[in-house]
Amino acid sequence: MKTLAIVLFALMYVLMIAVPKYRPYYALSVAAIFLVSGILPVGSLMSTINWNVLLMISGTMIIVDYFIDSRMPNLLADILLGKSKNVMWVTILMSLFAGVISAFIDNVATVLMVAPVGMAICKKLNMSPVGMILSIAVSSNLQGAATLVGDTTSIMLGDYANMNFMNFFWMNGRPGIFFAVELGALMTVPVMMYLFRKDTAPVSSTERTPVTNYVPTVMLLTMVVALIIASFIPDTPDMINGIICCVLAVVTIVIDYFREKKSDRAIKAIENLDFETLGLLTGLF
Template identity: 35%
Template sequence: MEQMKWIVLSVAVIMYVLVIVFQKKKVWFTTGAAVLIVITGCIFPGAIFSLPETSSSSKLFLHTYALTHTALEIINWNVILIYLGSMIIAALFIYSKVPARIADAIVASFKNTGLAMTAILVMTGIISMFVENVATVLVMAPVALAMCRKLEINPATFMIGLAVMSNLEGTATLVGDPPSMIFASYAGYTFIDFFFHQGKFSIFWIVQAGLLTGCIYFFIRFSSCGKNSLRPEKMQVVSYVPLWLLLAMIFGLAALSFIPNCPPFSGGIFVLATGLFGLVWYCFRKKDADASAISLVKELDWETIFFLPGIFTVIGAIQETGLLNDFAQVLSGITGGSKLAGFIMIIAVSVIISGFVDNVPYIMAMLPVVREMVLSMNASPELFMFALLTGSCLGGNLTPFGASANIVAMGIVRKQGYEMKFSKWLTTGVPFTILTTAAAAAVLWLIWA
């Protein structure tokens, strides 16, 4: 078993290095690592994935257990189904032009440009609670660019604001971003638990402390833009059906939260069914139904969909071999058993790593580690797990490569003919990340310490 630990660790480390260096090929590396682990588990039954005590003694069962265990128990299909369904609904929401219409109303409501621009960022955050971050940036980018053209200013800072606000608020709800879905699955959280848990304010309200701080930060940055002379061009809404689908998804997940002993995958099946219903509606609405539906489906974030099963498998193997327990003991030793030191370390390390590394594999690897740290320090599980979720999601705002939404925002700015340097991002992203993370961490400590 000890030798197998080193084999699994080596595979995981090599996979992570390759994913970091070759971002565009990350699905190939995670899938390859997962296949290698499953094959090894089939050749050496019980060496990676512990066999159940009541297991059959037949050779066929023993040599196929790694495969069936991975497919049925290690890979979290509920998360994958929720993500797929929510992406379809998000794409339809963009098509409906409802977000742009709401943004026009916001612009018309403020006399000061700085307030209007900050309100657009708040609107971006609200959408991102329920729509994937990249989709949110694509929804709001035309509004932001139109404002900047009328004001004759460089759109770079505003576009950075869209990305970082999207990443910030994507943490607030179960359907906002894959890390939140993964956290909910691991911790057994329902949609409602993101708002209130054990009679206390949960992660949603903790993130809002970061939102308030971020709004103040950007208002100060935009206050020099002067009076609002904008005349919003009222966007014609295509249809309100996608809005109703989005609301149905939100309230449906909330309703499922109250059902005791809810069947497995119920949330994922519900969200995917809602998305597929929307896709059928979209086909009936469009004249070139087949081509339109195929185009919409092709533009979904399939890379993340195929990325998740491999990561689930590798992290599952790491956990079942006992490597995470060993790592948790090392971290506990570094902090000297101090709850405050452990709290600060989790947030700081998460922010730094997530500024350069995809936060999906990071949070999947660290959630079990944090759980072990909680047991060794006799701390509240929520204190450390919320710290991990906050640090890893907000840390993605640190650099232009910390999140997919950041890369998309940079690309949009460049297409408009403006230069977007790494240093330009840092001048906005670093102070925003420090301020919002500090505010959220302070509220988290006050509530859950």
């Protein structure tokens, strides 16, 4: 059985690398074979799946979807543009902005959130968006490991190592990975200053994007605070982080429903869930 399990596991990863488009199907198919062959007892199926990770990712995705739709990131980008002296600093600040967001929001969601803003700024300044978009993407990828909720990998590894939110800041009497990641982020500033040293055209902006809904911002901040508080409470349930994220996601949906008197937005948020990632993780667990 062990040999069969290893062979199936290796085959799954080979297929994932060779044809990544169907990764969730490979993982779920191999998981099904594990169950049918008896490698994994059917009775232990529910306990094997890491529900805490799945709930954290699902809840965070829903809140982030509302956050993007509220146009709050656009307002923050407008503020950064107004604070910049020239094009070079626009690129640097937008990259750092993407990195800060990525520390609390999934990398892909961060790029989807910030890249359109960067494109709009480049169009407004009549400049090529390539440099700014690449900087945003790299910065987003770099800082995803800064906190427990910054990336799917952080959530999975943190859960496996029994790490709570604060362990990313301080662990075993020493500074955590957060400070190493942020130090790396700061070191990108002189690199970007050199790469974009010729972009010295002055910029100015007084525009402010109107925010349509402040609830997602409040819920996102509440989620971070709640995860911090939960990390100090002893003997919490294993799924406490997932419960926090999902409860706040449901609260966001309910408040929006009563504000708009329509269910369209809630349906859209659920449809925008990354079911491929959730399916992939379910199969891997």
